[in-house]
Amino acid sequence: MNNRYWAVSGLIVLLASINPVKSQQQIQPVPLDIAVRTGTLANGFTYYIRKNNEPAKSAVFYLVNKVGSILEDDDQQGLAHFMEHMNFNGTTHFPKNELISYLQKVGVSFGADLNAYTSYDETVYQLPIPTDDPSLVSKGLGIMRDWARGALLKTEDINKERGIILEEKRLTEGVSNRLQQKITPVILNNSRYSRRSPIGIDSVLLTSPANAIRRFYNDWYRPNLQALIVVGDVNVDQVEQQIKKQFSDLKNPENERARPDYKIELTGKNQFLLLTDPEVTATELKIVVKHPESKMKTTTDYLNTIKRNLFNQMLTYRLNELAQQPNLPFINVKAGIGNLMGGLTQFAYAVTAKPGGLKESFSITWSLLEQVKRFGFTQVELDQAKTSFSSGLEKERREQSKISSESYVAQYQQLFLNESASPGFDWEYDFVKKELPGITIEDIKSLAAKYMVDINRDILLIAPEKEKSNLPDSATLVGWLAKASSSLFEAYKPAIVKNTLLSKLSKGGKIVSRNNISAVGVQQIILNNGVKIWLKPTTYKNDQILFVSFAPGGINKYADADYPSASNAANVIGGSGLAGYAPNQLSKMLNGKSVSVGVYISDRAQGINGSCSTSDLETALQLIYLRYTAPRKDTVLFDNAVARLREGIKTKYDDPENVVADTIGNVLSGYHYRMSPMTLERLDSISLEKAFDIYKDRFADASDANFVFVGNFNTDSIAPLLEHYLGALPFQNRQEKPVEIHIKMPKGRLTKIIEAGRGQKASVLLVYHGDCKYSEEEGRQLQALSEILSYRLLTSLREKAGEVYSPSVQSSMTKDPDQRFSLEIAFGCAPEHVAHLVKLVEKDIANLQKAGATQDELLKYKAGVRKQVALQRKTNDFWLQYIVKKVDEGEELKAVTDLEKLLININSNSILKASKLYLSGENCIRFVSLPEKNIK
Incomplete structure (x- = not known):
């Protein structure tokens, strides 16, 4: 269901995972991990089961088939991927689309959790299942059994899916695809692989008889080409017994086709x-x-x-x-x-x-x-x-x-x-x-x-x-x-690198106050230079500390004339090394350490962000100190970066995607100077000296800075390090305030047609926006509305109309500098279907405004949110963002709001009200991207 079938596009991307070549050393087999339970049933079906508690009360089920597009007959090109789709469109125990609906009600979302992919040599289905209810584990195995050999493959369902798959294929149209179609036969030596792209060919996808996909299914979806992988918080013995019970009766075809082991033969030619x-x-x-x-x-x-x-x-x-x-x-x-x-x-x-x-x-x-x-x-x-x-x-x-x-x-x-x-x-x-x-x-x-x-x-x-x-x-x-x-070369001579990162340090500070906030398990420390530190010890990771700092100021402090230099200061200076060391020298000095410390200057603030292992915290603090006190400018790196940007700007709009993206950005910002794309004129106005001065100015005073640390540490143990390094940061007591620049989307109903590109595809973006009353409760209502609308669009645009592959609904609500909301609906389609699909979207919105959400939709949304939030709140990232948000907005740092208190207020009537408020259409911008006219 995702785009991993288009794997050939990555043929010459350098992979981190590599296969080895044998040498003449003594050969011994590598043993199998004793922690995994594996077995093969009499019918050839293989299984792997492993107990793992990360995350707790959850397990992942994967059905892996040694079945891909390489096995397709000439009249089946694209049907391996088609078959993957059909396993979501009617199985023995889940007719039609009932499988997706059932899983959504237990918190498994379609796409993000429930998914599948088809490649040349395999088709893989994935399903995460909550395990706190034993019946769900059994149900999950039942779903796997249906995927293994329970597809209904009704002719009407097959015919309905054709349009969806063609729309998925349409998403790949563009310059990359045009090039890849010509590159693939060369790279793959005109082998069978070069003629079996998993996405298939239009003639087969449109007109192949239903029996062609049934023949593929009957030939290849069989137990001796299948494996079930179950990993998670499960009882291994019980799962093994259930697998034997549910999968032993699978049968291989009486006259089964041999599964060839296709290879790309080397020709010895160039x-x-x-x-x-x-x-x-x-x-x-x-x-x-x-x-x-x-x-x-x-x-x-x-x-x-x-x-x-x-x-x-x-x-x-x-x-x-x-x-x-x-x-x-x-x-x-x-x-x-x-x-x-x-x-x-x-x-x-x-x-x-x-x-x-x-x-x-x-x-x-x-x-x-x-x-x-x-x-x-x-x-x-x-x-x-x-x-x-x-x-x-x-x-x-x-x-x-x-x-x-x-x-x-x-x-x-x-x-x-x-x-x-x-x-x-x-x-x-x-x-x-x-x-x-x-x-x-x-x-x-x-x-x-x-x-x-x-x-x-x-x-x-x-x-x-x-x-x-x-x-x-x-x-x-x-x-x-x-x-x-x-040619003649000299041998490479590595540069000698010092081992000392920090040669001298200003006098450290002292802790002047401590405050324990027991409701969230946070300790606040204030140093005598004004720096405030918020510490949240956790055990979510054994060897991870995340950190971020923020202080008011940012790019908005500077006039438009200095904006190009200011907006690039963090990248230009932050990427030039530290304390006299170039980036490659720093890399050598930090070799073997797990530490990363970056810098940012946003519109309204500046600070650092990064992560480290527990043993490398002192190194991280040294780097933080140097980010503040010892920035480095590098003329060579600056000139190289500007040269790369210059060439990119010159040819940027040869790529139609850039035309679309920049047009949308310009319209949504009201063509505001600070939101408009980089031009050659603006590039030429960037000054290395000005960027350096702005950087130094932004980090000259840490007295207003808040530092947040989340991870596996002891607050008492790290306190001396914090005093030593963060206490030495410079302070001037400027007491700066952020400068508010109000950038608002244009009001009213607007339509913008963009003609760009040669592919026969269109894209639609509908942006509903306006002022709002910001609150956590309203933010949750807006999120629920967008999620429920996405359910409806998936049904109306994809399942019923068959004219869209994957519609998207995204929403956001901001508090500063203005209380604003936006809800964006996006989808790709055939150019001739745009008007019809927009009407379907408007019809779904009108129905929400008339009757609100159904109980079924509310059940799906709440189940998904409960699962998502439960997982999020057990991560360092969540707590880092939560603390930063509360402190930055000047709100009390208190216990996270009970989700159920928010969900109880989300009902059919609240969604009805939210749809009228946020989808009124009073302020709605419609972007439609179409192919260029007169393109041969």
Whole structure:
């Protein structure tokens, strides 16, 4: 149901998860994690069950099928994905759309929780289930049984779904899809994979007989190609018995078709493809070298995975370092070893050049890769990579009791689909501790020689249409490669980096008051420099501390003439390093630490935000101190950033999505200067010196700052650190107030037609807005209204009309600087359906204003909110945001409002009133995006 079926679009994206290659070392099988209960029934049905209490009273059920688009016959192209849809449109125990309706009533939302995806080789259904009621666990298994072999596949239901799937396909139209259709046959060597896109072809989706999808279902939805994964707060023995009871009677076809193991064969040849399109905004050169993969089964396989991760980490660092050099001809570069598909892995490289800079961009970046191939990495680089790898492993070890059920599901899914070993963390931890020290720089160097070869190589050149006459041909590019590989290089010499982050510190402060707010488990500390600190200890994570600060001021303090510099000060100065250290130097100094400290300057405030492990809190506080007292400006980084922005602005509106987005933004802000998009004129007015001065001014006084810390810490233990570092922050007692700039949407009923793009698709955005009386209660009423309206639109626009794939309703309510609300309705469709669909939306709104919500809708909304809120309130993020909101708005920090007290006031009549108030249409802006006229 989501867009993961369009996986081919990510073929040359570098993946973090990589498959290993076997070496000649002693081979031993990787054992299976003893914490997972697994078994195979007599009919071939496989199951994996694991007890996990994160989150408590919840479990996730996944039905994994070794069934995807690769198995489709010629007359079935797109029916694997179609079949996924049909499992939500009528099964043995849930006719029509009753499944979605039932699950919504127990708090499982469609899309966010209940979902599925279809890829080339698999179809996977996911279902989270509350486990505090044992009957729901049994019901969940029953749903899985229906998905495994209980689809009704009625002809009328199949025909109704055709339009929905075509609308889902329409969402993919655009320049990316046009390019991908031409790239795919090359990358996939014209294999069967290149002819089996999971989304399918229109002729089959529109006209295929119902028996074609039934034939696909009968051939492939069978127990020996299926697995059930259950992870969560369950009784493993009981779940296993229920699986045996409910799934043992599944039968394989008497004359079952063999399930081929399709692969993409390597040809030993090189390929070249040149593509141009009017909507491409920059020239990009991609090189993909393909290799056979191996399964993750043995200790050698696992060790090779570690080596490749280290290789990618070090290569990425080198490329990032290169990107900080002056006068660069390229905008972006990336390279590394990663997965492809169909039994292949890849070395992939991509560089995006500035206009006229392709040859130089390639020469500089590919030379770096040749340098790595020839000389490898240094011992210093490898040691740093090992430290980073080890620290990540240690952090994961500390969080083992808080690992989410979804993480385990992902492992078992790969075990079933790809036979990738799942040994469990304890085994992995011991293995890495034993083997990591023995990995040498020669081991890593050999990977470059292995993967950067000149066979099975695809060169892809993608550029704007207007650049077509200036682009090199295949022979020219091969010549560039030959020249780069034969050039002379010096070995890389890593810069020496100091180990001391903070050389000197102003005198620390003292705590002048403490106040315990028992209602929320918060302690307030005030330091003698005026800094207020709010501490909320939690155990939601074992090794996480989140923090944020805020103080009145912000960008609005500055005149329009300084706005470009002010609005970019946080990014420009915050991204330039600290205390004389460039970003790459800071990265090395912080290697092995789990800490991140950023900076922001918003319209009305400024501050820092970040996170750290419990052991790295002091480092985080040092970085906070430096953010305030030792900002750094870097002319090279500034010039590079401006150059990238300049090229982006020049070609920005070649992309129709940017035309639509900026038009909407301009209209909604009343074309306010501060909300309008960046222009070349505005870019030229940004001054590094002005940005630096504004940054220093915003962080010159911490006396009005509030700091909030949430996570696993002891308030008494960290108090001396807070005194030492936050107490040393500068203070001037400015007592600043935020400057209010009132930006309001235009009043009345407006319609804006935007013509942009070549794809035959339209998008509609309806914005209802106005003044309101802000309160938590009213905010909840508005949220309920938007959720209930989304139920209705899903039914009317998708299920009944069949003309929309996924309508969206979003709402918001603000208190400052003005009490305002907005409710936005968005959907994509065929251009000819716009007027009809808008009328259906207006009809649904009119019905709400006439009769309010149904009891069924109220039940769904309240069940979903209860589940959502219960999960949210057990996270550090929730408490950080809650404390910040209350303190910033000057409200009493008291216990979170009892949800039931809010929900009891949400009823049919309240929704009726809310619909009249918020959906009156008095202020409504309609945006309709249509394809450009006269496009051939």
